[in-house]
Amino acid sequence: MTTHMLDIKNISKQFVKRLDVVAKLTNHLGAKNKEEVVHAVDDVSFSIAKGEVVGLVGESGCGKSTLGRMVAGILTPSDGEILVKGRDVTNTDGKEAVDAALQVQMIFQDPFASLNPRMRVEDIIGEAPVVHGIIPASQKAAYVEEVMARVGLDPEFRRRYPHQFSGGQRQRIGIARALAVKPEFLVCDESIAALDVSIQAQVINLFMDLRDDLDLTYLFISHDLSVVEHISDRVVIMYLGRIVEVSPTDELFEKTNHPYTTALLNEVPRIENRGLDYQPISGEIPSPLDPPSGCHFHPRCPHAMDRCRTELPLLQEVSTGRFAACHLMDEK
């Protein structure tokens, strides 16, 4: 059996808003204040093979960032387990946990907020590898220059502060910081969403070069389907905390299985499409505080049946390598 780079097994994450003192007191007096629970990620499982780029797509509030943060070890799952190279990283501590954390690095959306404005670039990039003993402190300068050159930054600039760089360059600093600890797996959370189109292309190309040079595996989180189509081998689509469809990229853009994916693909603006007659999907994204029963998508779905309102569709294999969570799959 080949070991996957990453296996996610039934992970869930709930955020609970606990009752404050006033709410508890008024409850004693007969009020009915309840704890609010958001099921940000609900029973999600998938695997990523070594060297694969998986795109994770969904709209705001679908839980894609929460999932990415759990994979990167920033959040702990409420339930389920995450295996990196076959090793469970959710229940480890000490040296093993540190090793696991180093293997998975994250690149954030906002290149302005994710860099410490009071640190010089050489410290931003060089601090972690020294702390973790990847390089001796004496070699820090040389190592930082090497990493900076790799991401296309002029090593001359290593004494500068983040504010002296443009958005695209800052994003490169963020990438260099992640690469400095020699990870094998990168989680990119909307890493190019804040950049201008021409700069976006530069960073996408950089990601692809790094993948070839360093044999990296990516979880590429984005709301932008055209970027995901460009960069990923496989696409995972989420809606309100659940996976609705998993498919190899080529096949997904040829034929969709889940009505939500169909709607999403139709809405993607493309240069080739002119003078469109927009036929929008109706309705709003429901609040994750109070998700619809059964299939979360049923209030907006054009094919909704009675069954969809009550019964939760499970993710099932539709054809080789393709999964969808929709009752329509049983009808066929």
Next chain:
Amino acid sequence: MTEKPILEVENLETHFFTKAGPAKAIDNVSFTVGKGEIMGLVGESGSGKSVTGFSILGLVDAPGEVVGGKVLFKGENLIEASDKRLQELRGNKISMIFQDPMMTLNPVLRVDTQMIETIRAHEKVDKETARQRSRDALAQVGIPAAEERMRAYPHQFSGGMRQRVAIAIALLNKPDLIIADEPTTALDVTIQGQILYEAQKLCRETGTALIWITHDLAVVAGLADKISVMYAGRIVEQGDIDDVLDHPVHPYTIGLLGSVPGHNTRGTRLHQIPGMTPSLFNLPKGCAFQTRCPFADTTCTEDQAITRPIPGRAIRCCHPQREAAQ
């Protein structure tokens, strides 16, 4: 088109007089928008696309100043118009929709209060008629249960709904021109689709002219009739949407189109424009794009004249890439 265009912008120049020296945020920009026409104004951050919108409405604040050119709205020059006249026009005959609806709606007033106020500021109508019209406008932009929803406060709406309210307010006085500044950038894809649908329907049904300011070429491709591409304060290429996108001539437009990922680009390297947008304080002499342009030579350091190879098409480049485009 024989009809006179709604808006004619001629050689508009807006400069910002800062401590570091004057920045030419808009440099000799001209375009026209006709009745029911949608023009996409595309550019990257700092290209001057939003300032163009503000200049038309007379909303440029110090240290910025419109220093030259004309903005003819149905023949009337808005640059010379008094503040009072501009107030009459803004929100009435010309409306603007901004990127972030949470910033444009007053959070402490109910939606109906804000809408009725907008109508009554420009017209003598009683409250009940104004309310009626507000409700119709909300229904028009696809807000279900408009009667109840208009009694809500802005924070009770979702992002997409809030943007619809902002659009409904822009529509209230049946404007002849709407300037929309990145109105869907903060929204999700499916919600963006809904807003684009409403915008398109509106222009077709009411003949409102629309300027859609965005950085997203793909959105403009589906929506607009014509397009103007801005770079460092200047329009570098403009023309009919199909014409420009299928046969781009300016190296910047070509580069921009090449850097958009799409069908059939998977696994390939995207075309990238080297370098980054120059600072407005430090523009090279002549063509602003020359430092990033693969075709640049010594002629590019001279001032670039606007050429019109075919009717309706304008380019500011001395090395138009016609061969490459065809």
